[in-house]
Amino acid sequence: MRLSQYYLPTLKETPAGAEIISHQYLLRAGLIKQTASGIYSWLPLGLLVLKNIENIIRDEIGAIEVLMPCVQPASLWRESGRYDDYGKEMLRIKDRHESDMLFGPTHEEVVTDLIRNTVKSYKDLPLCLYQIQWKFRDEVRPRYGVMRGREFLMKDAYSFDVDYEGALNSYNLMYKTYIKIFKRMGLTPIGVRADTGPIGGNLSHEFHILANTGESTLYYDNKLFELLESEDIESLKSIYAVADDMHDPESCPITQEQLNVSKGIEIGHIFYFGDKYSKPMKASVTSQDGKNVNMHMGSYGIGVSRLVGAIIEAFHDDKGIIWPEAVAPFKVGLINLQTKVTEAADKIYKALKSDEVLYDDTDESVGVKFARMDLIGLPWQIIIGKKAVSENIVEVKNRATGEVEEIQVEEAINRFSAK
């Protein structure tokens, strides 16, 4: 993509009210723009990151995609008993006929309604459906950009099984899938035992990534990292790993030496809640021995828009964002330092895939170009100066390490065409 034909409204100054670094960089690097308190428009560069995250999830999730509506009828939430419990975070709506509706903060009721009308036999199970859909939680004080926004994008999956054993299997499979998904994004996910909150049930884990600016404090066995490496889910689930609300120094079973304490940002949450919804909503199937049984359900969330902020919190420096390659909006930024090297730069740009390269072909100063490219944080920069013409050489810069390498034009083309 040529920057001169793109829409990338970066800002020189940090906007007032952006307290944390991800919020500042999201605004400054032209990824989002606030439309109302806690409600954002996603600009082209930010939307590319969102989509990369979505596509990694789609690729790994191993469930069937559906799409449920944003606006839900209150009647379903009255059936489950959550309508009155949910409080002011639920955005309640009256339609023109004065029917009670709401902008869904989650979809357990809608998916249970779907399934109870279409799945009748144990033969149709196990079943796991997921969607990637915008949700709304009317936070009393929206802040921290997309980290605690009101309208937010979530991947939510729902599993249906005929019995507890099946449900536990679905839960463990999703635990393992989450580890894979987050690792593929370049992240180190820490799974901690968690409270189930308003979703309900008795088995739940949160997934966090480590970041000094995280809102939670995590306490976990330092063996966690090697277990993560081997993806040994049974052991991962059984070692000591909790967030501050579940940590009690008195009863902590491991030694101080074994205990890691780090700040973390929550990026996912999984739940097993049995028949909490299937029972009141009468979502049952015929079991193998002919009985009518309520389905055992679990739900599994990943904060897709939140991840964009969380990744920035984990990967940045004082110049800007440093995207992990798997989620970067473009893999490469191309900069031409002088107008007389434009021909060489154009040639390299044409040899690469236009959706993987952002080519700063503007006539702005070198200083502006460098600062902007560092700010938006593409993993690689190809810098084209006069040596490109005289010696057929360009500079390749690694945004994360800052290392600069001089290589032949052809080698640069080969290296970044293969990526």
Add this chain to the structure above:
Amino acid sequence: MRLSQYYLPTLKETPAGAEIISHQYLLRAGLIKQTASGIYSWLPLGLLVLKNIENIIRDEIGAIEVLMPCVQPASLWRESGRYDDYGKEMLRIKDRHESDMLFGPTHEEVVTDLIRNTVKSYKDLPLCLYQIQWKFRDEVRPRYGVMRGREFLMKDAYSFDVDYEGALNSYNLMYKTYIKIFKRMGLTPIGVRADTGPIGGNLSHEFHILANTGESTLYYDNKLFELLESEDIESLKSIYAVADDMHDPESCPITQEQLNVSKGIEIGHIFYFGDKYSKPMKASVTSQDGKNVNMHMGSYGIGVSRLVGAIIEAFHDDKGIIWPEAVAPFKVGLINLQTKVTEAADKIYKALKSDEVLYDDTDESVGVKFARMDLIGLPWQIIIGKKAVSENIVEVKNRATGEVEEIQVEEAINRFSAK
């Protein structure tokens, strides 16, 4: 995809209340399920069609993708002057702080707010942004399934130009792009001059597809079809082509012989409205001669979820849907007629791409399998009977024509791998 592992809840009976054929087939073929009046959940098969439509649009649109929020602040609509005008179709919401919000029925205000804060110079223009986003119109009587739903998916694009000539150019380019998009979906789009309604402005065209069940009557010069073939936009825009609300037999400039009259379904609408929003909302740029000028804007909609219904209205028979290949959820349906040919069927399935083939590997009767495959309307069926084992031959059926051809297994694999 193996049907035994999929989620395809088809119905034998036509559900009560589904008046038109697309609504009936959408429900019966397991593409959607109603969650509330005019509000639907998209099941796996329906979502695949939606995404195919989205991807054709993304591929052809030639604009930059953004994503604006569903929930908008009323303040922006007060600025444009539309908040009070819009009436009961707007879903109005009060948040927990009693702020007036709404679920966006369209995004002219939000995009104008975005642009006025980020685009300052004629050098940044022309600019055309688009999104594919869920919208809400609180229809007094939702009906006809996704054809007149309340929550619906739309592609909306917005163009910004420094003057009228630029804006007209953007408008004509989008007219041409719409023809391409709809033709690529296998449709014959009829562009008619139209009223601008609540969007405003003085230049507008609707795009319809022909369907006997259409809600509009179209009057158009029979030269239209050859002009469509040549994509001669200037002539297409200037020939006589209007919907019933703009047709006056008295003043119609063409002869009865030249005049075609057909039923049509609206699938897109484009508008040029000058400074209707940029003026009250102060969205101006510095022009080449240093003046401050309001941007000239246009907006361009395609009803993405509506198209799913409209395509079914145009392409079906009494057995079910007949998807045009470009939007079909799978290209091929594979049916094994007996359990003893399962091995042969499995082999063929494995040789094809799993996201292009739906393999009915269930143990249901041949009659059920045939009826279901016809109902869901995949363009091609590969039918595997005993000849697959004895003579290495399968039947290939064209869903649209009903023609059946006997071919070698290897030829079937080659033919449908290449697609």
